[in-house]
Amino acid sequence: MTNNSIRLDHVVLWVADPVAAAGFYQEAVGLEPVRVTEFAEGKAAFPSVRVNEETLLDLAPLAFAERMTMLTGAADRAGHPVNHLCLSLSADAFDALRTRLEERGVPMSDIGHDSFGARGNAPRSFYFHDPDGNVLEARHYTD
Template sequence: MTDNTPRLDHVVLWVRDPVAAAEFYEEAVGLEPVRLGEFAEGQAPFPSVRVNDETIIDLMPLTMAERMEMLPGAAESSGHPLNHVCLALPEDAFDALRDRLRERSVPVTDIGHDSFGARGNARRTFYFRDPDGNFFEARHYA
């Protein structure tokens, strides 16, 4: 990658309860919360969870939809999850994620094989929903 190559910085998800969402992503998915304490203290408008050194997922409260004037149509998009977000993991982390989701009775799909993505075909993949109905795909490459 060159220095001028675009990178994914963040994804914003509408959530009913940002604290509960952050807990789900930390405990079930294994992502580290960012600004959760500041949010709980009223010092940050929303918390996030860290995907990697360069990418976070913002957990935007649905109650903020009406106030997001900088984003035309924000209120109309609240409560309408995007198609899905895909997390690429090493094989052992993929298996551990699936186990943690099952331990929490989070429904997961059957394992798919050879699904195309940013790095070519993934060896295995599965899908799950977060508590707010957003779809996620988990995958690992060879």
């Protein structure tokens, strides 16, 4: 592994309803909501969900896209989705996530095998999307 001090701090996802999105990520995916009450009260610009102690998914309202003026051309690119983001879980958490998504009727891909990622080949992975169409991959590695 590369010994690098750079860490992924956050990924911003564009969502139609940040509170509903936070609910999906909490209930279906199992991530901890952050600043949802503050957002609902108008005290925070957007809520987030915590992936781990170092990484958040920020749930930005689509209306923010026009406010992306911090860099020339940013407003024209804001709102364009990424291909997908991948969550790495333990094998048990992987199975539990798939069960929660099935219980909620969330469409999922079949389970794939031996897909390459940051920690080598993952024995199992699958894809699903959130209510706003953001595509996520779930995987686990053999530890």
